[in-house]
Amino acid sequence: MLRISKLVLFTVVIILLGIVIVAEDPTYVLRFNTVAAPTQPQVLAMHKFADVVKELSGGKIIVQVFHSGQLGDQKTSLLAVMRGDLEMAGDGAPSWFADLGNMPELGVFGAAYVFRDLDHMYSVLLGPIGQEYFDKLAQKSGLRVLDVWYLGTRELNLTAKAGPVRKPEDLKGIKLRMPNNETFLDMGRALGAMPTPMGFGEVYLGLKTGTIDGQDNPLPTDLAAKFVEVTKYIVLTDHSIGIICPVINEKLWQSMPEKYRVYINQAMKVARYYMNSIVLEQEAELLGKFVEEYNMEIIIPDKDAFMKHAVEYYSQPKFDEKWGEGMYKKIQMYPYTE
Numbered sequence: 187m188l189r190i191s192k193l194v195l196f197t198v199v200i201i202l203l204g205i206v207i208v209a210e211d212p213t214y215v216l217r218f219n220t221v222a223a224p225t226q227p228q229v230l231a232m233h234k235f236a237d238v239v240k241e242l243s244g245g246k247i248i249v250q251v252f253h254s255g256q257l258g259d260q261k262t263s264l265l266a267v268m269r270g271d272l273e274m275a276g277d278g279a280p281s282w283f284a285d286l287g288n289m290p291e292l293g294v295f296g297a298a299y300v301f302r303d304l305d306h307m308y309s310v311l312l313g314p315i316g317q318e319y320f321d322k323l324a325q326k327s328g329l330r331v332l333d334v335w336y337l338g339t340r341e342l343n344l345t346a347k348a349g350p351v352r353k354p355e356d357l358k359g360i361k362l363r364m365p366n367n368e369t370f371l372d373m374g375r376a377l378g379a380m381p382t383p384m385g386f387g388e389v390y391l392g393l394k395t396g397t398i399d400g401q402d403n404p405l406p407t408d409l410a411a412k413f414v415e416v417t418k419y420i421v422l423t424d425h426s427i428g429i430i431c432p433v434i435n436e437k438l439w440q441s442m443p444e445k446y447r448v449y450i451n452q453a454m455k456v457a458r459y460y461m462n463s464i465v466l467e468q469e470a471e472l473l474g475k476f477v478e479e480y481n482m483e484i485i486i487p488d489k490d491a492f493m494k495h496a497v498e499y500y501s502q503p504k505f506d507e508k509w510g511e512g513m514y515k516k517i518q519m520y521p522y523t524e
Contacts, residue, residue: 211443215248216434219257219266220276221386226410227468228430229253231335231461232276235432239453247446249274259385260365261286268328270435278331278431281369287327290508292319296369297505298376298425298496300517304336307427309522330436333454336462337428338404338469342377342421343413348399351421352487354378354495363389363401374402376499377425377492386411393417404428405476406468414480420473421485423492 218236222228229251236249257263257272264286266272280295294300295316301307310316311334320331344351348360357378364370366383374381382398392398393416401413402425408414432454439447476482500514 211244211246213246213248214273214442214446215250216273217250217252217257218274218276218432219252219255219263219272221255221260221263222253222276223410224253226253227406227461227464228276228335228337230464231457232432234460235453235457238456239449242449242453243446247449255387259387261367264329264433267433267435270328270437272435273438274432274434276430276432278329278433279429280431281365281367281373283323283327283329283331283431284369285367287323287329289319289323289326291510291513292323293369293372294505294509294513294517295319296373296426297500297514298373299493300514301427302518304339304427305522306520307336307429308334310517310520311429315517315520324436324439328436329433330439331431331433332450333432333458335430335432335458336465337430338406338465339424340402340404340426340428341408342400342402342419342423342425343408343417344400344419344421345393345396345416346418347396348419350419350483350485352485353491361397361399363392363398372499373426376496377423378495389413390416402426404465404469405472406465409468409472409475414476414482417482419483419485420476421487423487423489425492425496 218232220228220232232251236251239247239249258266260277260282263272263275264278264282267275268286280292284290284293284296295311301310324330342351344360349356351357351360354377360379361382362374362377362379363384364374364381366385371381371383384392384398389398389401390412393401393413400417403411403413405420408420473484477484505514506512
């Protein structure tokens, strides 16, 4: 009887140990790639996300940040996330999703002057409209959008050769670098320029050698990428609210315990506010710095003329076919969230 009791006790202990082992929370190592340089706000925000999610998960979610395109450029890393070869990418944007995710309707979010300001952008993209689009993207492409981070308002940044630009007509024949996807190329055309596709890592040399006459990016990016060293003008067109949408592989996302997804969402929100505050502060300070330290000229253009030119360009039937009838104007008129 004593031997049977020991056997029973031993069996119970083994079963209980097995339950403990099975029930132990899994550990995830997530590689998070971006083309941004180490000093850029999105890299700082990615590190903030990594720190917060590690703390929330008790060390069970470990995020490894890779900057400067160490694991691929924008297109390559997004494709890798779609395939499941990479866990996360920090360079997602509606323009890329439209091309790579086979969702041309998402291109409307990358159109010039589609958003009135930062608050309007968040009303649209974090509200029912954006969620519907992003859920569909996850189903079709395997890219799950986790959040929307403010990268800064995109302005024109031109070389001395390009000369001062104050209205769309002044951009005629100007080779304006754009990321190599159709939504961005259309943005260049909507502004009146000759869009020239070029990878981000080639832009500095392209400006320096005259291969391109200018580029458009938020002011913090112009500084971090040192474009201000090889350009003369900042033209405050405010033509696009620059954003990045961190993404994760959808199958991986759905396989995670629900509490892990809660941790990630919460850490993303913390990182969003952290990055947004950095960018807004930099935007408030940089114009003076560009003038004083880099001898640049700041131009206040005829923004109404640029907006009118964009509306006329996007009135072409092909955009209703890609985006849905009247979607450009519908989003422009979408109300702010109370």
